[in-house]
Amino acid sequence: MGVARGGAPHARLGIYKVCWVDEGYPDAAVLAAIDDAIHDGVDVLSLSVGGVGQEYSGTLHAVQRGISVVFAGGNDGPVPQTVTNAVPWVTTVAASTIDRSFPTLILLGNKEKLMGQSLNYNAAMNNSGSQALVFAGSCDPESLALGNVKGKTVLCYAPEEASRWSPQLILPYAINYTIEAGAKGLIFAQYTANNLDSLVGCEGFMPCALVDFEIAHRISSYWDMTENPVVMVSPAVSVVGNGVLSPRVASFSSRGPSLLFPGILKPDITAPGVNILAAVRGSYVFYSGTSMACPHVSAVTAMLKSVHPQWSPAMIKSAIVTTASVIDRFGMPIQAEAVPRKLADPFNFGGGHIDPNRAVDPGLVYDVDAREYNKFFNCTLGYLGGCESYYLNLNLPSIAVPDLKDRVMLRRTVTNIGPAEATYHLVVEAPAGIDVSVEPSVINFTQSTSKSVTFMVTFTTRQRVQGGYTFGSLTWSDGSTHSVRIPIAVRTVIQDFVADTS
16 A cells, blocks of 8 residues: 555646557657647657657757656667667656565475565465476476466566567466466566566566576476475565665667667666556556556656746756766666666666756756757758758757767867856766867856856767777766766768668
8 A cells, every 4th residue: 555646646648548458559640739739838748659760850849848758768789780769859768666576475385485576465375385396398388288288377587589589479378378277376487577567467467576697596496306395476576665676777678779769869868767657447457568667757848847936848867867866765877678788877767766856956957958959960861961961960969970980079068057156077987998078178167258168078989999888977067966877879880871780
């Protein structure tokens, strides 16, 4: 039991239907909804739609009318180059975990206690105590038939198939097959055990638990060495706070760089998107996806707009990106779930994990006149020359250089929205193999000077190779309250038409 509350509780919501059972979400329906929303005078557009290679250029009309647009970044990770909704005038959101988990005790017949995760909170499903345990490999219909699983708890453990099938895809099938076979419990092994929403299919039928491969191997070893193996899956408990390593970028969250616009660093930000309570038909269920993360950022955007009604969409996006956190609740670098787990980089989470309290007072912002985006739109259509220089110098709160051959110089402009008297010093984290110089490296704001300052950034490669991306950051710090950080991604190339696919 507890309280469920929206991210911006006093906001008023307008809902526009664009999704249809047979058609999905046609571009025409989305564009019509955007036009209706503009006409209705909305302040923020939250769009949990999209697919690889899909872009909604029509959102430019909304941004040019002062409406902030927030998009889900897609659920095709951890594969690179899958992020979608990558046009520069929108905020593109990745998904990360939260500080809540549901550990489940799995007790083997030899008294060994192991831990999994589960949504199994119905003690009535466990009143029979221990049940016979059977190992059924991948839990396809043939394996289940051979295993005589009726009335038993089934272990689904097939690490050799992990490279071919993601857990999100195979788990719902395993649940359906085991229920149809008459099983009374399921222990499913996968290389990531965070996404519990797929376990909804077990509800009312049998206790189900997720375990990693190490735990599954111990269970299968017990099964193999025991004449009459038994197991009991206990109801899950809730753990919130310091006992949970978070946030981590979700494995399903789509990764950059953008296929269509490699010169635009995406995603922009990550936000809670794993095991999120969602209201469905008068009840609550757990959902995971960037579609869950997107409205978190939309809510923060609405809050910022209420506090700073004069801010442009670009200023709001800048405040969110530049104040994001790159460390977790324990002060360690945020990790990204993948195979194997790794330290997160800008193609996983953009500027980092959203920090609403810091975003209210960012100190400096990277603003863009929305009319500037017309050039980007025309470049995508091939109507303009000089697009490479335009991409580099578009005043975004990030820098992406996808084709550094030797040396390139670009500019950014920061606007002071903090105290009129302020001095900011630059801290550079250079991408590996790249020399970075910035001029000026100190910015002074006074009552009599302009609120905006332009600085030049030069990237010089130290190695002539056809390389992959390396990452870094530029941070303007006033030494006390404000630390304004933008992510950097740079790839060195020798020939434009040869890619490093390692």
